[in-house]
Amino acid sequence: MSDTIQRFTFAKLPIRGEIITLEQSYQTIVEQHQYPQAERQLLGQALAANALMAEIIKIEGKVALQLQSQAAVKLLLTECTHQGHIRGLTHINQDMASSELDFHAWTRGGQMAITIEPEQGKRYQGVVPLENTELSSCLEDYFNRSEQLPTFIQLFVNDDKVSGLFLQALPANSQNEVSPEDKAGAFEHVKTLAETLQPEEALSLSHEDLLYRLFHQDEVTLYPEKPIAFQCNCSRERNERALKTIEPSELISMVQENDGNLELVCDFCSNTEVFSEEDIMTLLSSNAPSDSIN
Numbered sequence: 001m002s003d004t005i006q007r008f009t010f011a012k013l014p015i016r017g018e019i020i021t022l023e024q025s026y027q028t029i030v031e032q033h034q035y036p037q038a039e040r041q042l043l044g045q046a047l048a049a050n051a052l053m054a055e056i057i058k059i060e061g062k063v064a065l066q067l068q069s070q071a072a073v074k075l076l077l078t079e080c081t082h083q084g085h086i087r088g089l090t091h092i093n094q095d096m097a098s099s100e101l102d103f104h105a106w107t108r109g110g111q112m113a114i115t116i117e118p119e120q121g122k123r124y125q126g127v128v129p130l131e132n133t134e135l136s137s138c139l140e141d142y143f144n145r146s147e148q149l150p151t152f153i154q155l156f157v158n159d160d161k162v163s164g165l166f167l168q169a170l171p172a173n174s175q176n177e178v179s180p181e182d183k184a185g186a187f188e189h190v191k192t193l194a195e196t197l198q199p200e201e202a203l204s205l206s207h208e209d210l211l212y213r214l215f216h217q218d219e220v221t222l223y224p225e226k227p228i229a230f231q232c233n234c235s236r237e238r239n240e241r242a243l244k245t246i247e248p249s250e251l252i253s254m255v256q257e258n259d260g261n262l263e264l265v266c267d268f269c270s271n272t273e274v275f276s277e278e279d280i281m282t283l284l285s286s287n288a289p290s291d292s293i294n
C-alpha cells in the first residue's frame with residue numbers, strides 16, 4: 001500500500017508518534033488542478049499535516065485546515081475524515097508567487113485555522129499562528145500553545161510523494177508519572193534524532209526502516225497501517241440542494257444566460273455537473289407545495 005499512516009510509541013519514553021506517506025492520493029489531488037510545482041508542494045505538505053492531525057485528534061468526523069491571505073496564497077483548504085479520506089485545493093495569486101515555495105512569504109499577514117467537526121457534537125475552530133517560516137513549525141506552535149504539548153513535525157515533499165513525521169509528548173496521566181524534566185529530556189532526545197532525517201531518506205524508506213534508522217535504540221512499537229485515500233464527497237444531490245437555496249427566478253435567468261446549461265464544477269476534484277433548463281424546471285417543481293404534502 002502506498003498511502004498509509006501509522007502510529008508508533010516508545011516502550012520507555014512518554015512520547016507518541018505518527019508517520020505518513022502519501023503518493024497516489026497526492027498525485028490524484030494535484031493532477032485534478034494541474035498545479036505548478038511549488039503549489040503542488042504546498043498542497044502536499046498541507047494534506048500530510050492535515051492527516052497527521054486528524055489521526056492524533058482522533059474524532060469521528062472531519063478535521064480541516066484552512067489558510068487565507070492577501071499574499072500569494074489566496075486560499076489553501078484541506079480536509080481529512082476519520083476514515084482516512086482526504087481532499088484539498090489551493091488558489092494562488094500567481095503574480096505574487098515565487099517559483100520556489102516560500103511558506104512564510106506566501107502567507108504573510110494571513111490567517112490559518114484548524115476546524116474539528118465531529119459527526120456528533122460541537123464544531124471547534126482553533127487559530128494557527130503564522131509566525132514561523134514553515135507550515136510544520138506553525139502547526140508545532142499550535143500544539144505547544146493550545147495543548148501545552150511539545151510537538152515536532154517534519155514534512156518532506158517532492159513531485160510525486162509526501163512524507164511526514166509527527167512526535168508529541170504524551171499528556172500526563174496516572175500511567176505516565178514522569179517528572180517534567182525527564183519528559184522534556186525524552187522529547188529533546190527523540191527530536192534530536194528526528195532532526196537528522198534527510199529528505200531523500202524520508203521519501204524513499206519504508207515506515208519500518210525509517211523508524212529503525214532514527215530510533216533503533218529506543219524500542220519503538222509500530223502499529224498497523226491505516227490507508228489514506230483521496231475521496232471527494234461532492235455529488236449531483238449536493239449540487240441540487242445548493243441550487244434549491246437560490247431564488248427560483250434568479251436560477252432560471254442563470255440557466256438562460258448560460259445558453260440553457262448550468263455547469264457546476266467542484267472546486268476540490270473538478271468534477272462537473274451539468275443542469276439543463278429542463279433539469280432546473282424539474283428541480284423547481286419538486287419544490288412546489290403540492291409535492292411536499294406527499
Ligand SMILES: [Zn+2]
Nearest residue numbers: 232234266269
Ligand atoms: Zn468533488
